[in-house]
Amino acid sequence: MDHPSPGPGPRFTLRQLELFVAAAEQGSFTRAAQQLFVTPNAVAQAVGELEGILGVTLAVRRRARGLTLTPAGTRLLEGARALLRQATDLGLSVGEGAGEPSGPVAVGFYSTLAPTLAPELWERLAERHPDVELSVVEGTTDELVDQLHAGRLDLLIAYEVALPPGLAVRPLFTARPWVVLPRPHRLAGERAVDLRDLADDPLVLFDLPPSGRNTLELLRRRGVRPRIAHRTTDFELVHSLVGRGMGYGIQLQRSVVEVSREGRPLAILPITPEPEAEPVVVAWAGQVPLTSRAGAVVALARECLPAR
Template sequence: MEPQETGPTEPPSTDVVLDARLTLRQLDLFVAAAEHGSFAAAAQHAYVTPNAVASAVSDLESVLGATLAVRRRARGLTLTPSGVRLLDGARDLLRRASELRLSIGEHGGVPVGPVAVGCYSTLAPTVVPELWARLAERHPGVELSVTEGTTDELVARLAVGELDVVIAYEVALPTELEVRPLYKARPRVVLSAEHRLADRDAVDVRDLADEPLILLDLPPSGANTLELLRRRGVRPQVAHRTTNIELVRSLVGRGLGYGVQFQRTAVQTSAEGRRLVTLPITPEPRAEPVVVAWPHRLALTSRAQAVVELAREVLAAPH
């Protein structure tokens, strides 16, 4: 019996085939449930009912053939190993989908859309206003949002995609981040204008060894200040610790001690209106680089890149 002729056989496809039942909305609600820890909290965040969130997660489990989360009434939602793997991929897919949508609206390469910037708390008052104002002039289609916090807080948000870039002191950043320099900041002593050393051009911190220190205890500033003093042979007499730079300045203005700050300010009064002086330290200490950083593994969007380039341009002047 003669074999029947057949047409050419197509090679097996190597393309990834997406199930049509898997939707971006399901992934979005799954990510919300994972990040908020319960269907109820995710529903409030997404403006839907808890049943809608639960249904989206169940549909994903059906499509993928895997259990993604364990539901416990008293303890909320716990991701399984499969759920943890999906979470990273879902975040990336949602980000790419958002980028695709926004890129359609970019005409002639003009950046548009949101950019989330994290800024170390004490840097924000002297960094954010100029950057925001110049960005509005240069790239009006970019919507800037700013989150303040400690370096650890900002890096954690960067890692989960809540921030595009962060502006912080390089010394405290993980080495796996991509960084670009902005400027260098040197520590300065803050004194009441009535302090015995206020009329000097610079201050040797050893002359303050017996005086109380009002410590800005905000990582990494607190540790950097204590290390600076110890390197100069000073055992700091810490009178008060605070994470609020303005409280440091107000207590100094009252004559209750001296402070050390790494950022410069044009305002030489405390919040209470008391006169202050900020003086260089002698011998001159090491400058701390201030940088803009983002995850090394991620390519910046065009609008985030525009923010980085503008930050390097406008913040290069001494601060």
């Protein structure tokens, strides 16, 4: 039986795309070659061949600045990442067959959620699906979303409040804000704290996006114009400064141990009236179907993380 000949179209290879992606991400033929254990000439040749096949200039080479992608190169980079990922997924899915899910799954965690959620997920995954290789990335919501769209993450776990539209989202649990006070504070013995009673106290603002904006909005709704003593993106530094009496803090998770890294005692108390809870979700690119291994991670996260 005769097979139809392939239709017209570009005749590039996955290897050429892999070399191009590495060069684009590294900004240099030399660094891309080091990453993939080939020669710089091999990377340059692959990029040149792609340009010849596609009939466009993909990158501008400058000796001092390295590679700068053209608009056509930027479009190809996005598509090449997706195609390479699909090729990897295809090979893994054929290998899985009807058996257990296997292969890599990259999960991004909002930075303050990672220390308490990632270890639990990692341990449960090793027990339930030992052939799934979990890797964890931490960052702000915007950073994680960018990596998700670039194909470097399969999933992200973050507060829903700052996620853009177009993502597929599944709820995990909700978190409410808590006040962090030094133990000697006049309100440390209360069952709950009204934020208006802190109007004259300095605020140590945890300012890792979107937390800082959300904290200021909460205070605004309570009629409080905070006097910000310090801004930081370091969760532990908030505790250390509060422990030294330099202000109060607001956080969306209650710490298991109410003590700063320096060993100074803290009081972590609920807020009254009780603020609206913030959903924590697992999300992925809505236009990209989940692989079976990523789906297994989603199912396990929804099973074990809400119970924390």
